[in-house]
Amino acid sequence: MTDVRYGCEWLDRGLAFSPRGIHVCCVCHHGDRGWLPISDFSGGSIPVQRIREARTDYIRAINAGGLRDCQDCGLLEKKSWSAAPYLVQVVNLSHFTCCNLNCHYCYLQLEKKCTGWWNDPQSLAAGYRPIALYDTFHAMIHDGLLAPDGVINWGGGEPTLLEEFEELLGLLVSSGRWNYVATNGVRYSPALAAGLSDGHVAMVCSVDAGSAGTFKALKGRDFFDRVMSNLKAYAATGGNVQAKYIVTRMNANPDDALEFVRLSAETGVRGIICDVDAFDPEVTPAIRETIQTIRREGRLRGLQIQLSGSGVASYPEKVLD
Ligand code: SF4
Numbered sequence: 001m002t003d004v005r006y007g008c009e010w011l012d013r014g015l016a017f018s019p020r021g022i023h024v025c026c027v028c029h030h031g032d033r034g035w036l037p038i039s040d041f042s043g044g045s046i047p048v049q050r051i052r053e054a055r056t057d058y059i060r061a062i063n064a065g066g067l068r069d070c071q072d073c074g075l076l077e078k079k080s081w082s083a084a085p086y087l088v089q090v091v092n093l094s095h096f097t098c099c100n101l102n103c104h105y106c107y108l109q110l111e112k113k114c115t116g117w118w119n120d121p122q123s124l125a126a127g128y129r130p131i132a133l134y135d136t137f138h139a140m141i142h143d144g145l146l147a148p149d150g151v152i153n154w155g156g157g158e159p160t161l162l163e164e165f166e167e168l169l170g171l172l173v174s175s176g177r178w179n180y181v182a183t184n185g186v187r188y189s190p191a192l193a194a195g196l197s198d199g200h201v202a203m204v205c206s207v208d209a210g211s212a213g214t215f216k217a218l219k220g221r222d223f224f225d226r227v228m229s230n231l232k233a234y235a236a237t238g239g240n241v242q243a244k245y246i247v248t249r250m251n252a253n254p255d256d257a258l259e260f261v262r263l264s265a266e267t268g269v270r271g272i273i274c275d276v277d278a279f280d281p282e283v284t285p286a287i288r289e290t291i292q293t294i295r296r297e298g299r300l301r302g303l304q305i306q307l308s309g310s311g312v313a314s315y316p317e318k319v320l321d
């Protein structure tokens, strides 16, 4: 059965986990909108009926005149939507904020109105621990709620720091689900390497620098060499490994850009992704020049180049050409 209306993939078949709840999506790049809440959640089985009701209510509101949370979202479209065969097709894991780096641009380190709950001081002081999701996913798979070709986007925080990371990623890979893992590359994960080798994992590592000095200034820790070495080990699996450069005012310089591309090519990664700071509304001449350098040098070295991520979604493509 099809239905012509406004909708998006997340409203139709998505599920996002935050530190204390479940949401329709995790899109927050349009101001303080997005992150449509479904319910509180602290583990165990997902509330199937509540998910269905929330989706129905939000879709009804959008099509009855609009919903502020979804206003101007680029993912909203009017088309014919067929009934989803599974409750959940696409998942975002953003239920943890722990990290071993301190990136200057990271929204986890910033007080932003749309992400205020990330930094809740009481929770952090109380030794806050991320929700355990192994049993949740095991049940979703067992109960036929997660599509067999479902896609899991691992955000965070740094996912390899999760106590259950190896086990949970192993479960998802062995059950045939597709995983996109964003990791900072400081830790080497055997499960990640196995998933890359198996082909059910693609990973992106935001290096953001071409030198140890810039890396430390931007991320607060001296791990540049370790990250490049881990990238090389991951790329050696033959899997889809992407190196990323989020261009900000701090790392916008052609020297770092050239060295980043050279070293990335040396590690054997498949491609490079460029992005900009999601919370900086201005593309300075230096940022634009750095992006152009990375794209030009990357192509010369035969690397796939993508311009994507949360920041560039805010800019027309022509601004960055
Ligand atoms: S339209 Fe955008 S904000 Fe609304 S649910 Fe879909 S992805 Fe989220």
Ligand code: SF4
Residues within 6 Å of the ligand: 099, 100, 101, 102, 103, 105, 106, 107, 108, 156, 157, 158, 184
């Ligand atoms: S590695 Fe990722 S989660 Fe950690 S501080 Fe940097 S941007 Fe934030």
